[in-house]
Amino acid sequence: xxxxxxxxxxxxxxxxxxxxxxxxxxxxxxxxxxxxxxxxxxxxxxxxxxxxxxxxxxxxxxxxxxxxxxxxxxxxxxxxxxxxxxxxxxxxxxxxxxxx
Amino acid sequence: xxxxxxxxxxxxxxxxxxxxxxxxxxxxxxxxxxxxxxxxxxxxxxxxxxxxxxxxxxxxxxxxxxxxxxxxxxxxxxxxxxxxxxxxxxxxxxxxxxxxxxxxxxxxxxxxxxxxxxxxxxxxxxxxxxxxxxxxxxxxxxxxxxxxxxxxxxxxxxxxxxxxxxxxxxxxxxxxxxxxxxxxxxxxxxxxxxxxxxxxxxxxxxxxxxxxxxxxxxxxxxxxxxxxxxxxxxxxxxxxxxxxxxxxxxxxxxxxxxxxxxx
Numbered sequence: 001x002x003x004x005x006x007x008x009x010x011x012x013x014x015x016x017x018x019x020x021x022x023x024x025x026x027x028x029x030x031x032x033x034x035x036x037x038x039x040x041x042x043x044x045x046x047x048x049x050x051x052x053x054x055x056x057x058x059x060x061x062x063x064x065x066x067x068x069x070x071x072x073x074x075x076x077x078x079x080x081x082x083x084x085x086x087x088x089x090x091x092x093x094x095x096x097x098x099x100x
Numbered sequence: 101x102x103x104x105x106x107x108x109x110x111x112x113x114x115x116x117x118x119x120x121x122x123x124x125x126x127x128x129x130x131x132x133x134x135x136x137x138x139x140x141x142x143x144x145x146x147x148x149x150x151x152x153x154x155x156x157x158x159x160x161x162x163x164x165x166x167x168x169x170x171x172x173x174x175x176x177x178x179x180x181x182x183x184x185x186x187x188x189x190x191x192x193x194x195x196x197x198x199x200x201x202x203x204x205x206x207x208x209x210x211x212x213x214x215x216x217x218x219x220x221x222x223x224x225x226x227x228x229x230x231x232x233x234x235x236x237x238x239x240x241x242x243x244x245x246x247x248x249x250x251x252x253x254x255x256x257x258x259x260x261x262x263x264x265x266x267x268x269x270x271x272x273x274x275x276x277x278x279x280x281x282x283x284x285x286x287x288x289x290x291x292x293x294x295x296x297x298x299x300x301x302x303x304x305x306x307x308x309x310x311x312x313x314x315x316x317x318x319x320x321x322x323x324x325x326x327x328x329x330x331x332x333x334x335x336x337x338x339x340x341x342x343x344x345x346x347x348x349x350x351x352x353x354x355x356x357x358x359x360x361x362x363x
Contacts, residue, residue, distance in 0.1 A: 026330060
């Protein structure tokens with residue numbers, strides 16, 4: 001589970017939008033809809049191509065008042081899922097801006 | 101029929117104006133048979149008042165015709181379209197079926213600028229409000245239409261939703277399924293979107309916005325793989341599911357399903 005140190009960047013080929021406290025992500029070339037819950041959405045919003053998993057975990061711990069170790073475990077687990085689903089790419093591989 | 105006809109150029113091309121979902125369109129057709137089929141097929145949607153989006157039915161795409169904003173190859177019908185900001189070219193629209201298919205594809209794209217989208221679904225108007233029943237083939241769209249009063253069904257197959265002046269309205273379309281008709285060119289404010297499933301008893305369950313989106317997304321007609329277009333579509337759908345109540349509707353095959361719906 002230690003893979004996602006980062007920094008990682010949102011895959012710029014994806015369309016996404018927040019709906020209530022959740023985030024919906026779709027790939028124009030695949031008929032798949034991805035959903036992130038509120039903590040997932042919080043991390044997604046803060047993934048900016050610069051922050052590492054440790055830095056993201058610090059933000060998560062402050063926002064949700066969880067221990068640093070729990071926040072880091074949750075952050076790395078989510079990042080791993082996003083990487084596996086190709087929703088994140090290494091920051092150096094990201095091309096243009098992130099869709100809004 | 102109020103379609104206009106104008107003989108142009110070599111005396112071969114004729115124009116046929118129509119309006120679907122208040123989107124004004126003008127077909128430029130040289131093939132008399134296709135023109136005749138279009139007049140019959142879209143007779144309830146003929147005529148428009150606003151400056152139209154022109155659609156040219158051609159044998160081949162013009163060379164050096166500029167860079168289209170949207171391209172789609174409908175391989176099954178050996179047909180294709182290229183769309184620009186104010187006009188589109190169709191090739192291969194040699195019959196009403198191919199023309200119909202290209203028109204749906206084009207509309208799904210044009211509607212992005214009108215805060216609208218096409219949805220596989222039946223639209224039924226009851227007490228002045230439009231009920232949208234969506235689902236895949238066999239889910240019950242035509243069944244719902246068949247149990248609804250004559251004249252109340254705007255479509256049994258492809259619903260058109262648009263947000264206008266802060267209100268979502270559903271429009272009739274000429275795109276029909278089993279419940280054959282030419283459609284009704286009218287509209288009504290949307291009461292709700294109902295995701296259909298057959299069941300022994302009627303049951304309705306309200307959905308959260310994201311659940312509604314999950315339910316309708318597979319049934320949204322959209323053909324562009326371009327990122328900006330998909331981002332715009334997601335914005336429109338996101339607004340729709342936040343502002344329109346969504347439900348799962350399990351229904352039995354009779355008219356009693358109306359009793360389960362919110363008034």
